[in-house]
Amino acid sequence: MKAAPLDLAVLRARLAAQPGRPFWRSLEEAADTEEFRAYLAAEFPACSLPAPAPDRRRFLQLMAASLAMSGLAACGRGGGNSRIVPNVRESQRLVPGLPTYYASAALLDGFANGIQVTTFDGRPVKVEGNEAHPWSRGGTDVFAQASVLQLYDPDRSQTVRRLGRISDWQTFGGVMAGHVAAIRAEHGRGLRLLTGPVTSPSLAAQIEALRTDFPEMHWHVLETVPRAAVRDAATTAFGRPLESIPRFDRAEVVVALDADFLDQGPQQVGLARRWSDARRASLATGRLLVLHAAAPSPTLTSAKADFPVVASSRGMAALADGLLADIAAGSSAAPGTDPASQWRARAAAALHAARGRGIVVAGAAQPAAVHLAAHRINAALGNTGTTVLHLTPATAPAEPIESLVAAMAAGAVSAVLMFDTNPVYTAPADLDFSAALARVPLKIHAGLHVDETANAADWHLPLSHPLEAWGDARAFDGTISMQQPTIMPLYDTRSAGELLSVIFEPASRSGLAILQDFWRGSRSAAAFFPGWDQSLRDGFIPGSAFPAETVRTPPAAAASALARTTGDLDLLIRPDPSVWDGSFANVGWLQELPKPLTKMTWDNLVAISPRTAERLHLDNGEIVEIVAGPRRTQGPVWITPGQADDAATITLGYGRGSAGSVADGVGFDAYALRTAASPWISSGVVLRRHGGRTPLATTQLHSTMEGHDFVRIQPLGAPPVGDNTAFTQPSFYPRLQTDGRSWGMVIDTDACIGCNACVVACQSENNIPVVGREQMLAARGMHWLRVDRYYGGPLDDPQTHFMPVPCMMCEQAPCEVACPVEATVHDHEGLNLMVYNRCVGTRACSGYCPYKVRRFNFHDYSAGAEPSLQAQRNPDVTVRAGGVMEKCTYCVQRIAAARVEADQAGRPIRDGEVRTACQQACPTRAITFGDLADRGSAVAHAFADPRNYALLGELNTRPHTTYLATLAPAAPPKPEG
């Protein structure tokens, strides 16, 4: 987009002048500049030309050639040289071409979510949520969905390396035997383990056994997303480190202090489900579960708040303490006029009104002081133990990394074994981990990739991917989840447990043996195996969640005003919603995933508020230098509504030096600004214009609203905002004939948290290619399902709304009129089909589509993929060639499979039998899918909801995808005073 600086003051005034609640998608659209109009005209996905455009002569040549070739495509010889290769021996369980499902666990920061892996002919192709898992309850996050691509990542480490040269496990074992003998003689002095967070009971037991063997060994854990503040606050409050779990189902009011219960992280899937379930249930009772959220940087949690406020970063602790004072005093002091204190008064009043039915929750990024204030408020209101439960943390306790670096720097470490961690990249910059590591004589690293740490180590060992290894792990609530291999290891790799066994045990055991030995203990085979088999089938051990601990009342203490150096800005450092801490950086699906709030792909950003942008005269995409004390780095600025004026936010996981062909060179490294003492925030940061700007591949500009209000808000008690006018208009077209079925989808925008799990699930299920940064810049992303993000209200304190947009499956589809070759037609079950082998690529359908859900495959993006990536593809879905239009099909392959199964049994397809990939992945069950013609189906019930409305229904397209309006509390309670 052309560099046209935004006049934010004019924009703010325009938004303020609009009556009601204006909705807008982006700053550029709201400003409605000439440049934005020109950009849309030039870059509108449906209208863009292949670049560079061929000249006339070349165009005629191509046309002539393609005409000449057009008939030849049909002339392939039938039999050809295609081979059928049967097995030598019959497999007892696998039927070629039929899927086999395995229950397993997906790991994020060591925590488990229950998953079910679909495999075809021995190849895992899709990860689904495990419906029975007591924590994740069938939902997944983007990382679990993308883990299947990570398994097949061609850049994965495949061999043992010694000083960068290829070696093998035997050589490694031989060399290690001598080292281990020497370490054993010294009782393990000088031996250090460094790992990521470990929740696995069997792995923790293995390490515990090592400690018995080597009493002077130390075990350190590097948390890239530290939960130390949570544990510290609980230690102060309750005398021991505990995690807090909100019980939304018992609550009426939730007050979130930069909380992250809906944000990406190990808690997301379970808590988001509990949140949405409770919100739905509260709607039925007429007392809506209301969320008040204060955050210095917008999060998914603050985006879903009924009463959000942009809180100053420095003022968070004061805000928490103030809330505590309000609660203790029984009433709030006269609130000021600023939004934060008004918010505080409203939240305090709501908490008061709902004593024992309120929840105050703080996010992991907040310091212990804020968590402590939350504990005290909950105790004062009698929430502790009822709406807020406290559980033992699932992570096994270990020493932090600081003591390891100190010991290494002092020369006290003779051998360090690092696995499931990449400290050279992720350790806080002020520790100077690399320099300290260089002093260690024996450095062993095991990981999925030959990453930054592997390059600094003497030995690098390839680690098995969780989808190809045995293991166990605890979910956030402690539920023990079993992880079983879904494929033989692709390369000669070992799991973490096997690795410890190879190095330290006289006879190395297999991953299965390690796991069985641990869980069997001293039980007999007859007593052990029935339960074992059941837990593998289920994917978890029932009843293994931690029980709620009874805690004491936190001791009262003086308000702990944080001593802060004053400076220009605070720098907030957060995990990235797409690539997390960098461990998923080489997964193309995640790099190309539009981040929930900025809709940015292939980059991380320096998020600043509109006021900060005005003050520093910065514009979107301008490169700034971030100076945080002695450390500095550079990144592009992004003006983010909802950002505090005293804070800039950057995300981790980018600027990788050695991650693989996808991630290398993308974005900037936020770890370079991180300190061990304060991993989440740096005060006194200066932003300096560095000069130059970078084009940013955001998808939020790819279309415009043209004045339509797509988002609808349903205040409780108000007349319904939904309507069925979209389906009652007269039409000249004949009504569609059906065979009795009519597939439809209803999306509850109130439940949608914008987490993107559906987008990655769709990409995984439907063989959707990754197109790369340049193509995303040209607005040629291929996602069949997008999540639109809308802002409502003023520029500096907006409400945020999410709206997933798949194909609308219009009954009277404009695209079908456009197609000259009938490549897009209706079937008799209400589906708008896309027949790829008929499509000639005129793109007229996309031009006619009012929802812009059609994607054109400009450059045969799927061609030439590495063989390992081809193994991921879903065999039931066509891999589309170049020059073909594609779009969401409501997962027609799943409908076909269900139809075949039902037809064989001579029964109708049951409600809920077909679940689309997006629906299955959704952690909040925002998507309902089924047969609209079946009056008893869940989707028909949702369709009959008074909140139901159609997108652009006035166009008389009669869409089969409709939306439920977002809920809002009846009338905002008046702040006291």
Add this chain to the structure above:
Amino acid sequence: MAQLFTPRADAIFRFVLLVVGVGIVAALLVVGGIAHSGYFSGVDTIAQQPVPFSHKHHAGELGIDCRYCHTTVEIAATAGMPPTWTCMTCHSQVWAGAPMLAPVRQSLADDRPLQWVRVSQLPSYVYFDHSIHIAKGIGCSSCHGRIDRMQLTYPVHAFSMSFCLNCHRAPQDFVRPKKEIFNMAWHPPADQARIGRALAQQYHIDQKVGRLTDCSICHR
């Protein structure tokens, strides 16, 4: 001024026009003929297989059921090809030393699969499912012909879209009673029009709206 064209020129011109016209039609006919011939479609063409397997002997003369080897035909999209072990269940006892069966024995000894050349090929964008056709009363011979009479296996139909639509447009002409599905000799009886409609109803095959000709039935 002398005439530019001789009196014969007109005749030559007409003749050339005729030749060009006839030539174009002939060329189209030839190209079309070749495109629909067995040379391109593979119909009636025998492919060289690793072992000259005879369906005539096994299915026809010995009467081995189709499903003895094609085990998944009733449950999966593919009919299934027999693993080497299935061949060896008999051929470890019968013709155990026949030179013709050396590749089969070799496959078992080396644990390397036999590689058969595909006889019935569908384009990759067609998602055909054997199991549902069996369940809906379509017999093997409707598509594969008299396999039980084939000394060496060859396709009898070009699996073009028109071949599939032929049946999908009028399933009542082709459906059989369940017990006749694996009967290679089945022929539509004289009153197929009546029986077929009754069977289609019994199998819940749509005969009203044309559901079977929806694109989504075969393409995704």
